Amino acid sequence: MHVIDERLAQWAARASRPQLRAGPTVEDLGGLDAVLAAADHLAQSPFLPHLIQATAHHLDAFGAEATTPLYDAVLNGLRANNNHAAFASATDALAGRPALARELGTPLTRLLLGRLQEAQDAGDDLAMALIGVEAADCLVQLTLAGVTKAARLLGAMDEATEDPAALPEAMATRLPRLLGVLDAHHPGAGLREALERCLMLDHTCRDATFELALGDLRHALEQDQYALMAEQLRKVQDRLTELITIDPDRLDAQLYHSAIEAVLGLSAPDAPTRVHAAASTLRDALHRYRDYRYRARTPAWAQPRQDDVLAWSELTVLLDGAAAHLAPDDPWYAGGHGILTGLLRAYTAHNTIAVLTDIPAAAAVETLVAPVIEDTFLQHEHRQRFLQHALAHDEELRDDPAAQQLQAALVHRTKTTEIATSQQVGDPGKARRWLRLAHQLSDDFAAFVDQTPEHVLDRLELGLRTHEDVREAIADPKYGRLKTGLLSQLKKSPDWLPGVADEFTALLETTLRFAYLCYDIGRKMGGTYTEYLRKRDKDGKKQKVDEALFHQHYREVLQFSALFGVINSEAIDKAGGRTDILVSFGAVQFNVECKIEEDDASETALRQYVAQAAEYQNTNAGFAILLALDKTVGAEGAANIFSSIWIEPVQRPGESEPCLVVVIRIPGGRDNPNLLRPAPAP
Numbered sequence: 001m002h003v004i005d006e007r008l009a010q011w012a013a014r015a016s017r018p019q020l021r022a023g024p025t026v027e028d029l030g031g032l033d034a035v036l037a038a039a040d041h042l043a044q045s046p047f048l049p050h051l052i053q054a055t056a057h058h059l060d061a062f063g064a065e066a067t068t069p070l071y072d073a074v075l076n077g078l079r080a081n082n083n084h085a086a087f088a089s090a091t092d093a094l095a096g097r098p099a100l101a102r103e104l105g106t107p108l109t110r111l112l113l114g115r116l117q118e119a120q121d122a123g124d125d126l127a128m129a130l131i132g133v134e135a136a137d138c139l140v141q142l143t144l145a146g147v148t149k150a151a152r153l154l155g156a157m158d159e160a161t162e163d164p165a166a167l168p169e170a171m172a173t174r175l176p177r178l179l180g181v182l183d184a185h186h187p188g189a190g191l192r193e194a195l196e197r198c199l200m201l202d203h204t205c206r207d208a209t210f211e212l213a214l215g216d217l218r219h220a221l222e223q224d225q226y227a228l229m230a231e232q233l234r235k236v237q238d239r240l241t242e243l244i245t246i247d248p249d250r251l252d253a254q255l256y257h258s259a260i261e262a263v264l265g266l267s268a269p270d271a272p273t274r275v276h277a278a279a280s281t282l283r284d285a286l287h288r289y290r291d292y293r294y295r296a297r298t299p300a301w302a303q304p305r306q307d308d309v310l311a312w313s314e315l316t317v318l319l320d321g322a323a324a325h326l327a328p329d330d331p332w333y334a335g336g337h338g339i340l341t342g343l344l345r346a347y348t349a350h351n352t353i354a355v356l357t358d359i360p361a362a363a364a365v366e367t368l369v370a371p372v373i374e375d376t377f378l379q380h381e382h383r384q385r386f387l388q389h390a391l392a393h394d395e396e397l398r399d400d401p402a403a404q405q406l407q408a409a410l411v412h413r414t415k416t417t418e419i420a421t422s423q424q425v426g427d428p429g430k431a432r433r434w435l436r437l438a439h440q441l442s443d444d445f446a447a448f449v450d451q452t453p454e455h456v457l458d459r460l461e462l463g464l465r466t467h468e469d470v471r472e473a474i475a476d477p478k479y480g481r482l483k484t485g486l487l488s489q490l491k492k493s494p495d496w497l498p499g500v501a502d503e504f505t506a507l508l509e510t511t512l513r514f515a516y517l518c519y520d521i522g523r524k525m526g527g528t529y530t531e532y533l534r535k536r537d538k539d540g541k542k543q544k545v546d547e548a549l550f551h552q553h554y555r556e557v558l559q560f561s562a563l564f565g566v567i568n569s570e571a572i573d574k575a576g577g578r579t580d581i582l583v584s585f586g587a588v589q590f591n592v593e594c595k596i597e598e599d600d601a602s603e604t605a606l607r608q609y610v611a612q613a614a615e616y617q618n619t620n621a622g623f624a625i626l627l628a629l630d631k632t633v634g635a636e637g638a639a640n641i642f643s644s645i646w647i648e649p650v651q652r653p654g655e656s657e658p659c660l661v662v663v664i665r666i667p668g669g670r671d672n673p674n675l676l677r678p679a680p681a682p
Contacts, residue, residue: 004029004038008047023053023093025061026070032058036069043077049089051077056097064103071104079111084127084134091138098145109148112139113156120160122168129168133175136160140178141301144185154182154189155673161194164201173203180211181301184218193520206247213239217256221363229367233260251289252309258282259312262319263364266326267372269454275323279316286313315349319369322346326376340390344402347373374409384410482642483512486662489647493660495621503585504623507563508662511592511625512645514557518666519641532629535669550629550668551580551594558583579616591616592625596668601630606663607648614650614659622659629668636679638667 011028012020029035035042035054042051055074059067078094081087091112094101101108112135119132136157142148157179164172176198183191192215198208213236220232240257243250258281265274289309321342350365377383387407390397397403449457487505490496521530532549551569558567558581568582581592593613597606606628613624626648630638638644644665651658 002038002041004034004041005045005047007034008050023057024050025057026054029054032066032069036073039070039073040076043073044081046083046086048077048081048083048086049093052090052093052097052100056093056100059100059103067103074100075104075107075111078108079114082127082131084130087131088134091134095138095141095145098142098147101142101145101147109139109142109152112136113152116156116160119171120167122171124168126168126170129171133171133178136175136178137299140181141299144181144301150182150186150189154186154191157182158190158194161197164198164204169203172198172201173207176204176207176211180207180214183211183215187215187218206243206250209239209243209246210250210253213243213253213256217260224363224367226367226371229363230264233264233368236260237264251285251292254285255282255289255309255313258285259316262316262323263368266319266323266369267375269458271323271326275316275319279320282313282316315365318342318346318349322373326372340387340397340403343373343376344397344400344406347406348402370409374406374413377406377410378413478642479512479516482645483509486645486647490623490660490662493622494657495623497621499585500588500621500623503588504590504621507583507590507592507625510558510561510563511554511627511662511664513561514554515641515645515664515666517557518553519638532668533666533670535671550596550627550666554592554594554627555581577612577616582616589620590623590625592627594627594629596629596631598631601628601632601665603646603663606665610648610650610661610663613661617659622657624659624661626661626663628663628665630665631669633667633670635671635675635677637673637676638670639665 007029008024011024015024026032026035029038029050035051039051042048051070052074055067055070058070078087078090081090094108115135116132116139119129119135122128122132136153139148139153143150143153157175160167161175161179164175167175176195179191179195179198182189183195192212195208195212195215198204199212216232216236216239220229220236223229223232237257237260240253240260243253244257247253258278261278262275262282265271265278268274286309322345325339325343347370348365349369377387387403387410391403391407392398486508490504491501518530518533521533530549530553532553555567555569558564563583566584568584569580579591580594583590583592591613593609593616595606595609599605606626609626609628613626614622617624630644644667646663648661648663649658650661
């Protein structure tokens, strides 16, 4: 046995429980010289965590200068130790000692990123794969603690998940959680796309779905209107429902689903029953969740999430107590003080639950809960008198800030909406309850509600929810604006006729999806067909960039679309030439030209190609498409897709109307985005 091992055994035999948790000091191991002499042994052995603990203690006691000789030993251990258990314990110890991590500085970040990179090619080496994900976990914790900068980690995580199927399964399984944590703190870094790529694999799809749902939840809570927030929360519920269907034992998904159900159910006609059912489901799931949590190791980044779960659970309990008294026929004759207290606790829950005091979570109470409580009083005059009496005569409630806040809100809403004279037809509770119906009927909604029984309104609301609602919910507004703008220009042509318009629209939509695919495709995706989009692959090999690959890839995309039966490529004897792609809808034909530009891909320069596309339409409808592969992309990156699609009118002498050519510029031969830099300021 190595002498340092004997000293560790002697220390462990006499150490107290707190000392065992804190780890040995350098003196416990025989002094600085003894530790330095045994540094290689400690670094390569299962005792690497003890080396880190001893180094951290020495830094706290004697400062950085005295501890510097130990830094190389710590870094060498983290770089070379291939024992997963030792490495995991070491990174855990390091993450809990940010002062030491800060002293180790950039070399620590580099070696942890290196171990993450090595793990991507680990293959069947389970230990190497797990060490890589432990390195990523440590980097996440150090980034959240402000020890390391986020940029390099975000780039490395995005690169690691370009092709999740190529990663060792043991590594890929743990990445979605880390991606979700980083996305919560850096929402604009593109990690949501990485999570979406993880949806394709069975061993990553569950965690990826949950993390995407939490991202949607954060987005929902940023809304400042009831209708928008409620609609977004329903989308979150739908995603969680899919996850629970796949994995019925997914407790965290059940907890959030039940909490959202309680919040949304508070404004439903059957609020007492619906909220109580959600609270019961949440209560059962919470008991099992706590039991699981106490038996499992909790990373530092997971603690705020667990606090959030408990906060939502507390909110649901408060809503359950309030919902019991929201029914229109609830008399409030007995237990009046308790009823009012329950409503007030829900009304100001953002003040009573610590986690929900932070924006944007507090918005869930202020936007979704408080107005419903106010409606409960405004819809029934005797309840307003009940509150006024309590404020005047109940010693406990007289000075209650929540009761005073509620009374002030009721007075304000009564004055601003004149609810006293039009309470039934102007009831905002009904507008919240039947959002789609209110949208459909617009100005007639108030009168319609006044004349229609509530159960009929509920059935109508269900009937209004169609497949089109689902499509609207997932629509990209910028894509919609782009397509609408293009179609509005095309519709001005006299050739926009029945039998032409819908057919060209179908071709245009498929080609736009192709453009989106080209912009977003990763360095490992698409195989040889997509080589032309990249400058170099992961191994630094120069990619093949030519017009043939460009043409083939576009044709392949069309083959897997609804247009697969009407495509002809390299069609000869067309207007004295040969078209790249000819799409034939019976007698109506459209051509798509694929060009490559190596010198100048500006709008002005690309006009040299539009005449050819227009020439092939001389005997058909005046619409064509030009796909231009831009090989001039510089160090600043490519122009975004919305600036790379436009319509060029081509009109020759003697023609009465122009041929409209949709130009779509695709960036080819692109550098790795990590290498790009912004252009100099003008």
